[in-house]
Amino acid sequence: MSFIDPETGAVVPAPGSWPVDPQEDVPLSDDRIWIDGCFDFSHHGHAGAMLQARRLGKELFVGVHSDEEILENKGPSVMNLKERVAAVEACRWASKAVPYAPYVTSLPWITHYGCRNVVHGDDITSDSSGNDCYRFVKAAGRFLVVKRTPGISTTDLVGRMLLCTKTHFIKSFSDFLTGKEGDADEATRKADSEAAMQRVRDYASDETGKNPGSDVWFWDCPTRPNADAENPDGQSGTFSSLVKGKAPKPGQRVVYVDGGFDLFCSGHIEFLRSVIAAEEELAKSNGWFDEEAVAKRIEACGEDYAPAYIVAGVHDDEVINHWKGLNYPIMNIFERGLCVLQCRVCIPLRIA
Numbered sequence: 001m002s003f004i005d006p007e008t009g010a011v012v013p014a015p016g017s018w019p020v021d022p023q024e025d026v027p028l029s030d031d032r033i034w035i036d037g038c039f040d041f042s043h044h045g046h047a048g049a050m051l052q053a054r055r056l057g058k059e060l061f062v063g064v065h066s067d068e069e070i071l072e073n074k075g076p077s078v079m080n081l082k083e084r085v086a087a088v089e090a091c092r093w094a095s096k097a098v099p100y101a102p103y104v105t106s107l108p109w110i111t112h113y114g115c116r117n118v119v120h121g122d123d124i125t126s127d128s129s130g131n132d133c134y135r136f137v138k139a140a141g142r143f144l145v146v147k148r149t150p151g152i153s154t155t156d157l158v159g160r161m162l163l164c165t166k167t168h169f170i171k172s173f174s175d176f177l178t179g180k181e182g183d184a185d186e187a188t189r190k191a192d193s194e195a196a197m198q199r200v201r202d203y204a205s206d207e208t209g210k211n212p213g214s215d216v217w218f219w220d221c222p223t224r225p226n227a228d229a230e231n232p233d234g235q236s237g238t239f240s241s242l243v244k245g246k247a248p249k250p251g252q253r254v255v256y257v258d259g260g261f262d263l264f265c266s267g268h269i270e271f272l273r274s275v276i277a278a279e280e281e282l283a284k285s286n287g288w289f290d291e292e293a294v295a296k297r298i299e300a301c302g303e304d305y306a307p308a309y310i311v312a313g314v315h316d317d318e319v320i321n322h323w324k325g326l327n328y329p330i331m332n333i334f335e336r337g338l339c340v341l342q343c344r345v346c347i348p349l350r351i352a
Helices: 044-054 067-073 081-090 107-112 135-139 154-163 173-177 186-203 266-285 291-301 317-324 333-341
Strands: 029-037 059-064 096-099 115-121 143-146 216-220 238-243 253-259 308-314 349-351
Touching (some): 044 143, 044 333, 059 107, 081 096, 107 115, 107 135, 253 266, 266 308
Parallel strands (some): 029 115, 216 349
Antiparallel strands (some): 216 238
């Protein structure tokens, strides 16, 4: 039967009542990592924490706090629990999302799911009483620290919307990546650009966080015509490869989608999933999933694979601001690109 965790006051469910399987306790494993949070306005900082946590093990269980617990301890969330869980489940490094995870991390909860260690960034998270949310796992010696992603937070994003600022815009992505853009001194710009490029490489990794995953390309158009020009095909520019990842495999349909993907959310995720679903339905009618076809792919490539190779194009800040005005996009091209890149349904990324 369920009981109350005497340390945190959280309800520990009885078998059959846990929010997601497994329902019975499983043995502790160093390879099964726990991370938890609100994951509100899910952004690349959240994904960065999950990536670092995933690299410490082979499975990553992600606890997501309820709307009620966030309200009690932090204030109202922008996204509801269902939307926040959808964002977590879409992250390529998350093995399983666990909704209704206690705001103060509970040892019985992480132990039930077989997670020996809990991971969090090097910032402090407090409950409504001002106490460390991880005090009990720290006392148990089951806490690991990773670096917090600088320059991004849900609070920062809300501030951009309320103050209508544009200081986050990136004028030239190529200049940004080579340390030529910004008001800082040359050494700082160079260090920041190198860190940004490393983050692109990291986010382009596969589901283990350690091996090559997504291809990343950049379209550089220094003489961009007006965004509403009648002949957009007349643009002159070049494609540059930023990260070498997995190429299309034999028989895969290459499908291109594009958008702003600002404040990457469950709507964007559902759109990308609908593209996958449509391609799978088409492939099914063409015999892609027939036993013989599957066997041939495994024999030729050593593994089976999806029928579609999705290429996601992300518009730059200038284009989005031209069409939407005000201070849109709320996230700049770098931030939006990372959000798309961490999504498990996207293989290559084209930044345009």
